[in-house]
Amino acid sequence: MTRAVVFAYHNVGARCLRVLLAHGVDVALVVTHQDSPTENIWFERAADVAKEYGIPVAMPEDPNTPEFIARLQALAPDFLFSFYYRLMLKPALLALPIRGGYNMHGSLLPKYRGRVPVNWAVLHGERETGATLHRMVEKPDAGEIVAQQAVPILPDDTAGDVFHKVTLAAEMALDRVLPDLLAGSAPHVMPDLATGSYFGGRKPEDGQIDWSQPAAAVHNLIRAVAPPYPGAFFELGDHRIVVTRSLSQPVSRGLAGQPVLYADESHLFARCGDGGVVKILALELDGKAIPPISLPARLGQNPIPLV
Template structure:
């Protein structure tokens, strides 16, 4: 009887949980799940991989740094065939990548080589992309640069938020892995070199990066709002000493009045924002200092209508 392929799985977040389920469904022997301690300062809105692993009686490790010599030795002793990394947040260094007999593979939340690096879904929305997806690729020392084994595209609709697109990317990751895994385990999966010159690399983002510049075109502001909408920290501005977070907007055809004079105004019981190019956004929801406020009530709360934004 042929032994099942053995894997060590580095995983976190919803993509980690769904892809771990795929490996188990295909009979992969998961010898260890390596995941992260949750950050108490972070909004944990996603599934915990550690809980899923324990449901399946899979040992769990949460090293502060998996690249330390003692942890490397622990994984060497397991003699795995594969490493899989699914939304694990630390880079695996060459000493780790040399361990699995049949290589290490990472699932990335973009259509590589585009949007290599951190938070690819958020960056794709910021740049107004109409498509993204998930890519399974071989891990090499350079981030998101190894041969591509599988990809699955998903659409980005004009008013989709990052949370909605992330849900699509999670499904795309599951589909891509499920479809290619039999060939990968059999040793027959195609490995296509990534053309890095055709792609891009982006770093992480901070909450402060969500500050709205209303002098920007409406499309730019709208893309920022949806790219960092809850469960992410949100797009915000400060007015009258109050922090106002716009949690959802819709792009509105037309506008083009008074370019260069951004303002908030009510019309027909709804709140609108005119941006720097004269383009208009319909503000669907917002928070003031952490409290949900009806959008149309904001001008009265601020004591003026319209509300100048610069």
């Protein structure tokens, strides 16, 4: 029986762990993270899946210490798998498994290497992304590609919508290639990193809306950080407004001139720097969700200047 140590977190970690078990892989240990008290835990926990199946769980602050590496070495794994684990596995750790270490990444590599690939893909208005299983090497997301599965990004999908698709894509890609990987016959294709891109992490403050940007860019930001992520926001006087859902508009409409928020009989719109318009479907005023159409009355202005 093939033995593996699995580094896993989030929905992708939980689902891919289930795939390994479905294929009869002996998972000797699941390495995961302590949940952060400041994070919205909206996803399935890999630790819970491990406990369901009676698999030991470890939550080291740093898996690359000599002591933890010695613990893994004693397990003599054939494979290491990393499924949305958030820490880099260094060369000494990657050298342990007899048959290599493999990572599931949430993009179509070599595009969107690095952190939060789904959010970056939505922010940049991509119409497609997916999941990639690749061999782990010292350089992040740079090893040979073993399997990929693409999914569409629709114009009004949020990052949360796309992440659910990517989770399924990861499950499909792993389930399809795993028999060949275990048999030693899976293809390994080196990516051309020059055709791809690398991105770092994002912070909540990166969600601040610049209404002077084109409407497409504003809409992409709103959906890239929409709940369960922190949300796109702006400030008017003493008020903080978080826009949690929007729709793109096919044509420009509304008031000419500087960017404004304005309401018609039933909807709230934002006219952006290029004259394009975004329909605001949901927002929060000072931490409380309110109907968007009520915002002008709350603030005593219609239209509401944005710059």
